[in-house]
Amino acid sequence: MKVNINGEMRELDGQSVLQLLESLSIDPRKVAVERNLEILPKGEYDSTQLADGDSIEIVHFVGGG
Amino acid sequence: MAKADKLIIAGREFNSRLMVGTGKYASNEETALALEASGAEIITVAVRRVNLDRSKEALLDYIDPKKYTLLPNTAGCYTADDAVRTCRLAREAGMSDFVKLEVLGNEKTLFPDNEELLKAAKILVAEGFTVLPYTSDDPIVCKKLEDLGCAAVMPLGAPIGSGLGIRNPYNIRIILDTVKVPVIVDAGVGTASDAAIAMELGCDGVLMNTAIAGAQNPVAMAEAMNLAVRAGRLAYLAGRIPRKLYATASSPLDGLVS
Numbered sequence: 574m575k576v577n578i579n580g581e582m583r584e585l586d587g588q589s590v591l592q593l594l595e596s597l598s599i600d601p602r603k604v605a606v607e608r609n610l611e612i613l614p615k616g617e618y619d620s621t622q623l624a625d626g627d628s629i630e631i632v633h634f635v636g637g638g
Numbered sequence: 639m640a641k642a643d644k645l646i647i648a649g650r651e652f653n654s655r656l657m658v659g660t661g662k663y664a665s666n667e668e669t670a671l672a673l674e675a676s677g678a679e680i681i682t683v684a685v686r687r688v689n690l691d692r693s694k695e696a697l698l699d700y701i702d703p704k705k706y707t708l709l710p711n712t713a714g715c716y717t718a719d720d721a722v723r724t725c726r727l728a729r730e731a732g733m734s735d736f737v738k739l740e741v742l743g744n745e746k747t748l749f750p751d752n753e754e755l756l757k758a759a760k761i762l763v764a765e766g767f768t769v770l771p772y773t774s775d776d777p778i779v780c781k782k783l784e785d786l787g788c789a790a791v792m793p794l795g796a797p798i799g800s801g802l803g804i805r806n807p808y809n810i811r812i813i814l815d816t817v818k819v820p821v822i823v824d825a826g827v828g829t830a831s832d833a834a835i836a837m838e839l840g841c842d843g844v845l846m847n848t849a850i851a852g853a854q855n856p857v858a859m860a861e862a863m864n865l866a867v868r869a870g871r872l873a874y875l876a877g878r879i880p881r882k883l884y885a886t887a888s889s890p891l892d893g894l895v896s
Contacts, residue, residue, distance in 0.1 A: 579687040597690055603698060604688055605730035612726050630687065632727050636669060636697050637684025637713050638659030638798070638847030 574625035591618040594631070604633045643875065645843055647820055648736075648768045648789040650707075654679045655837065656867040657709065657822065659847025663856060666700040672850055673701065675860035680707045682738050682845065684714070685728045703732075709770065711738040716751065718758035725762055737762065738792070738824075738845075740772040748798040748825075752779045756786065763787035772824045775809040777816045784817045791817055792845060795836060796826025799848040803832040807839055814840050830859075830866035837870025838878070 576585050578593075585593070590613060594601050606613045607630040613621060623629070645652040657680040663669040673681060683697065710728030715721040718741060725737045741758055743751040750773050762769050768789045773779050775793040783791050793813055796802035803826060804810060814821050820842035827833050827846040836844045844867055853859035 579690055581690065597688075599688055603696065603731070605685075605727040607723075607727060610723075612730050615730065630727075631690075632685050633688050633696060633731060634683035634698060634708065634710060634728075635686045636660040636663060636666075637686075637711050638661045638682055 574623070576623050576625070577628040579629070579631055585623060588623055589619055590621045590623065590629070593623060593629070594618065597631075599631060604631050606631055643871070645820065647770070652679045652707070654864075654867075655843040655871055656833070656863055657682065657843060657845040658850060658860070658863075659711075659845070660697060660701070661847050662851035666695060666697055668856060669697065669851075670700045672856045672860040673706070675857050675864065676850065677864040678706070680709050680736075682709045682711050682847070685710050685712075685724050685731065707736060708732050708734065709736050709738045711772075712740050712758075714742070715740065716742050716754075718754040718761070721754070721758040722761050725758075725767055726765075729767065735766060735768045736770070737767050738770050738772060739788075750774055750794075752776070755779075756782055759783055759786045759788055770822070775806050775813065777809065777812045780813045780821075781816050784819050788819065790820040790822055790842070792822045792824035794825040795823045795832065798825040799852075800826055801828030801832075801849060801852075802826055803828050804835050804839070807835065810836070810839050810841065827863075830862040833863050833866040834870035834873070837867055838873050840874050843867075 576583055601618055609628050645655050654677045656676055656678045658676045658678040659682045660669050712721040712724045721741045741751050741754040743749045759769050759771055763786055770790045770792055771783050771788050772792045780791040795804040822843040822845055823836040823841050824845040827849045833844045850856050850860045
């Protein structure tokens with residue numbers, strides 16, 4: 574299936590959001606995830622399965638004023 | 639300085655009245671050293687996409703989030719909708735309600751779009767955010783932001799990154815007379831005396847980034863700003879003498895040898 578992650582189209586097998594973060598070596602505690610423009614609460618990363626056509630944004634804090 | 643002189647924002651107490659940004663430093667190490675020297679307890683951060691190849695080191699690997707109150711900003715947002723979306727992401731990422739709300743009008747001036755700002759502030763306050771809005775040095779807008787429930791107002795001293803200093807101290811004074819929430823000058827400071835001027839006017843705090851990060855020696859400038867904010871605050875509390883056109887002798891006139 575195809576999933577858009579941070580603007581990049583990626584071909585993925587069925588997996589949860591938590592599995593996706595782990596595969597990208599991203600610490601789930603340090604990010605926020607938006608799925609199809611809706612914030613995904615941290616407690617739901619494990620139970621949320623990605624679906625074909627999903628649009629995922631993974632953000633974190635960077636230096637800024 | 640009086641021990642009780644704390645900055646209180648939305649019921650939270652802070653000892654430092656200097657808030658600093660974390661952008662534009664040469665390295666994450668330099669950011670950490672400058673933050674330490676500044677004595678700041680509140681630091682701003684931006685919310686951006688994670689680099690998927692993880693090639694860049696993360697800021698929070700260098701800064702202890704337990705030591706600082708992170709104030710995520712909505713820099714780069716030009717509509718209320720974008721700013722609200724960014725704040726929701728920030729809350730989820732940082733598990734805190736504090737946000738520095740900025741909604742910009744255009745890229746050249748980075749002046750706030752106050753119409754969009756007010757719209758965003760209203761939504762965010764209703765959603766339980768502690769909103770610290772970057773705004774124009776306009777007392778009317780500041781009053782509206784306070785009435786909407788913002789926890790502070792953060793008027794600019796001059797355009798972001800300009801280093802022009804406090805261009806309209808009279809407006810800042812009127813804002814101080816107009817609102818009861820903390821007034822924090824955000825943007826425009828160029829050097830230590832600018833920060834001291836803001837504090838001598840009676841402002842509750844100063845927020846800056848470029849003045850420190852862009853200095854030739856950012857860590858030294860961070861210390862200078864730390865001292866300037868404290869000096870300015872102390873001078874404000876001490877109460878300055880009135881300005882007079884003519885001299886008043888400091889030495890007694892009696893007992894002169896003749």
